[in-house]
Amino acid sequence: MTTDKPLRADARRNRDALIAKAREVFDAGDFFDLRFDDFARLAGVGTGTLYRHFPTREALAEAVYHGEVAALCDRARQLQATLPAAEALATFLRGMVDHIEAHEGLARTLATLMADRSGALAEGSRALEQAVTDLVAAAVRDGSVRDDVDAGAVMMALHGIGAAHDRPGWRVEADSVITLVLDGLRSPRAARAANSAYLKEEIIVL
Amino acid sequence: MTTDKPLRADARRNRDALIAKAREVFDAGDFFDLRFDDFARLAGVGTGTLYRHFPTREALAEAVYHGEVAALCDRARQLQATLPAAEALATFLRGMVDHIEAHEGLARTLATLMADRSGALAEGSRALEQAVTDLVAAAVRDGSVRDDVDAGAVMMALHGIGAAHDRPGWRVEADSVITLVLDGLRSPRAARAANSAYLKEEIIVL
């Protein structure tokens, strides 16, 4: 996708400095309070240089986002390789909440950009979505998750969690969303198995 | 909350014109492509007048939002009065998706503003959240919904749906999210009852 032109040494150095500074500012949550020109100063380059590397705020955001997404995708793959499908999915989703909580400012910033009609980040999140899709597909295959819902639904829920980051009881509610989604995803067959302890009693009652 | 000063006749007329035009522009999804000054022209008032009535874009958005929220809350109350709790909740959530789909541009615009750190809309959405909370509480009371999740989780999911409005398979995915949430919300007891048809077979198999 990205045409890999061999970047000159100083250019690469500046580019890296910009991304590093951006990540820092993101995490602090100051990304939108800062004049873009001032950001250039902050990173130790001129405005022209900033604009050459990242024509827009979003372009810069996407560069930062890439790193995040890559790390998360790795994590997904790793879980998928070492855990039963259903457990891998659950662990990954729970972990996402941890991750979002840990990088509060970053999550907030990304959610804001996400909502912008630009869609620049939609492209970047494609990879993340693929990872989730894989996790769900594996769980469907082994019968622990229903087969009539799309992984996109899970993405939507995650998006909601990320976007609502400033709610008072965020952490608790976010966990609840994951619980709802996971319980909702459980296939009828699996759900019945999980409830088998109760079932025995119920049968008698019935 | 809003100090009700008796507004002069022409002032009210202009104010209403602004809100009407805003709703129109919202629905078309052009809210952010439009220079705020130009918007004043469009509504037939001077920039000064626009700024007096609505000091910021968000202030204007909130005014539009108020109408939306009021309508939705009415709907929630009506459903709650005429249907069993679980059904009222389900119907309301399904209806939200219809509503968001019908007012695409508006939903999109509001999601964008929602994500902004301003939080101006968070206040406005309080009422909507209360309505959802009531619906959930009623369903918990009659035992059709588990009691260990907060209504806030449902709000998050809804938020995710609204914010992701430009996804290709939006409608299908949005419905899936609602399905997941509703199934996830079903209390263990209710879930078992709903599955009773399957249970009979299962018992034999077991």
Add this chain to the structure above:
DNA sequence: GACACAAATGGAGATGACCTCCATATTTAG
């Protein structure tokens, strides 16, 4: 090392959106 060519820099200044201010117009009260 020195030369030349390409690539990159940075910051001064143009651009254009946002918002303020106030002389004028409209409404309301007495």
Add this chain to the structure above:
DNA sequence: CTAAATATGGAGGTCATCTCCATTTGTGTC
């Protein structure tokens, strides 16, 4: 009808964004 209060609108100030290009820095060649 008059005056006081209230509201109007758009010209112009302010400030962030982005462009442009004269200068500097890196890279490959002899």
